[in-house]
Amino acid sequence: MSIRPGPRNLITDVAGLMVGSADAPAQRTGATVILPTQRAVCAVDVRGGAPGTRETDALAADTLVEAVDGVVLSGGSVYGLAAADGVAAWLGAQGRGFGLSTAPGVPKAPVVPCAILYDLGNGGDKGWGDHPPYRQLGVAAAKAAGLDFALGTSGAGLGAMAGTLKGGLGSTSAVTADGFTVGALVAVNSFGAVVAPGGRRFWAGAFEIGDEFGGQGAPDRTVDGADWGEAKRHPGPRENTTIACVATDADLTPSEARRLAVMAQDGLSRAIRPVHTPFDGDVVFALATAQRPLGEARAFDLTRLGALAADCLARAVARGVFAARPWAGAQVRTWREL
Numbered sequence: 262m263s264i265r266p267g268p269r270n271l272i273t274d275v276a277g278l279m280v281g282s283a284d285a286p287a288q289r290t291g292a293t294v295i296l297p298t299q300r301a302v303c304a305v306d307v308r309g310g311a312p313g314t315r316e317t318d319a320l321a322a323d324t325l326v327e328a329v330d331g332v333v334l335s336g337g338s339v340y341g342l343a344a345a346d347g348v349a350a351w352l353g354a355q356g357r358g359f360g361l362s363t364a365p366g367v368p369k370a371p372v373v374p375c376a377i378l379y380d381l382g383n384g385g386d387k388g389w390g391d392h393p394p395y396r397q398l399g400v401a402a403a404k405a406a407g408l409d410f411a412l413g414t415s416g417a418g419l420g421a422m423a424g425t426l427k428g429g430l431g432s433t434s435a436v437t438a439d440g441f442t443v444g445a446l447v448a449v450n451s452f453g454a455v456v457a458p459g460g461r462r463f464w465a466g467a468f469e470i471g472d473e474f475g476g477q478g479a480p481d482r483t484v485d486g487a488d489w490g491e492a493k494r495h496p497g498p499r500e501n502t503t504i505a506c507v508a509t510d511a512d513l514t515p516s517e518a519r520r521l522a523v524m525a526q527d528g529l530s531r532a533i534r535p536v537h538t539p540f541d542g543d544v545v546f547a548l549a550t551a552q553r554p555l556g557e558a559r560a561f562d563l564t565r566l567g568a569l570a571a572d573c574l575a576r577a578v579a580r581g582v583f584a585a586r587p588w589a590g591a592q593v594r595t596w597r598e599l
Contacts (some may be wrong), residue, residue, distance in 0.1 A: 264569065266435035266470055272444030273408045274434035275508045277550030280446065281406030282416025282430065283398040289385025289588055290336035292398040293416035293430060295446060295506050295548065296406045299358075300328035302549040304518035305374065305388035306526050308536075309502060309543035315342050315375040317544075317567060322515040326372050328346045328536070330357050332546050333375040333399060334417040334448050334504045340393040343452065345375035347399025364421040376544040378450040378502040380420030384591065413584030417504065421450035422531075423582045424492045427595045431581020433473070443566055445573035447505035449581045452540045453533040454492045458484060463579040465532040468572045474583035475596075492535070502542035503529055503578070507570040513549035517563050524567030527529040528574025545574070 267274025284291040303323070305317045315333075319326050330352050335341035349371040352358055355509050358369030380385055387519050402416065410416070418430030428451065434444040449455065456463055457480035463469070467479035507525040529536050529543060537543050547570070555562045587593045 263438055264435050267436050267442055268321045268546040269409065270434055270473060271432045272434060272446040272506070272508055275442045275550060276552040278346050278548070279408060279510055281402040282410055283401035283405060284415060284419050285398060286589065287386050288394060289420040289508060290380050291419035292333060292335040292341065292395060292402050293448065294348050294399065294402040294406060296377065296403065297548060297550055300330055302327060302513055302515055302518050302548045302551065303329040303332065303374065304515060304522045306522035306545050306568045308526050309541035310539035312542035313339060313342065313377040314373065314544060315345050315372055319372060321376060322519060324360055325433045327515050329374060330371040331373045332506050332548065333373055334506065335375060335377050335395060336380040336417055336420045337393065337395050338377055338379045338381050341377035341395050342375055343393060343395040344399035345373045347396040348403045349373045351400050351403040370405045374511045374546065376504040378417065378421060378448055378504055380450065383420050383422065385420065393405040409506045412581060414586045414588065417448035418581055421448055423449045423451050424454040425594060426455070426582060427584035427585040427587060427593050429581040431577035431579070431584065433576040433580055435569050435573050437565065441507045441509065441511055441566060443507065443569040443573055445507045445570065445577040447503060447574060447577045447581055448477050449503050449578050450501055451503045451533045451536065452492060452501040452538050453535045455533055455578060456596065456599065457482065458461050461596065462533055463577040465473050468531065468575045470576065473576065474579040493499065501540045503533065505574055506546040506548060507574055508548040509566050510550050510552035511566060512551040512554050518547045518549050520563060521567050521570055524575050525570035528571035529578065531571065531575040532578035
């Protein structure tokens with residue numbers, strides 16, 4: 262069966278999702294939020310050795326809360342977790358969230374899991390004292406949410422580096438012949454390289470649809486296992502991380518969404534080398550907006566969606582780096598300079 266991108270080739274091709282980003286160019290950082298129009302089933306899979314997250318424990322299949330109000334990806338390392346505070350506050354002001362009481366004056370509690378990447382060492386102005394910008398970035402990202410958004414040096418990917426190249430925010434989608442949609446959104450700040458040594462070909466090249474990230478094709482040479490090409494030369498612990506969200510319009514259960522996240526992690530393995538290292542905090546969320554019911558063969562349909570989620574995530578990694586541009590006034594290599 263043929264696979265094609267959705268009309269935008271963005272995660273927002275999944276019905277029921279919007280995305281917003283907010284940038285702090287002077288600080289070389291930003292935040293991105295994925296907002297479902299209705300509360301959505303969510304799961305998470307963590308593979309990196311140095312993750313930074315919020316509310317991921319609440320996403321276990323045996324917990325009380327089965328759906329979320331938003332997912333935040335942010336720069337800023339530990340400071341960036343505050344972006345979820347801003348999104349939660351904005352959602353609460355809209356009357357959205359999880360509520361156990363309908364008594365007057367009792368606000369709902371928005372559930373907003375978050376993952377962060379490290380961009381503190383990229384030369385931006387981080388002299389914010391006790392007023393980091395991330396709560397305000399979260400509010401601004403939520404207010405900006407819509408169907409279209411910028412890729413590359415934007416949002417959670419603004420301050421990112423992909424190995425020795427400028428990293429960025431990437432997104433893709435895919436639609437099956439029978440109408441299911443899968444999408445991916447990723448902020449690429451990896452220790453590992455996204456291109457094969459000695460050239461411009463993305464590791465994810467075999468999964469490219471059309472020329473969405475340059476049309477270079479798959480790597481055409483074998484690689485020495487010790488040759489990591491454009492990987493960072495001197496990685497530090499907790500200084501990297503690729504954070505992502507995949508989504509589908511299928512009506513997945515929490516445990517099925519967890520399997521979708523697990524399978525989607527393989528997309529990072531297809532696009533980054535090495536990946537899931539002690540230096541990275543790789544995290545993948547999975548959202549299900551329940552716009553379309555799965556068929557009677559649920560396990561097989563889930564398998565198809567999980568395989569597509571991995572492909573979409575691999576493509577999104579390459580697309581984010583392909584779209585990345587240097588920071589204003591900075592000397593930083595991009596893919597286009599290879």
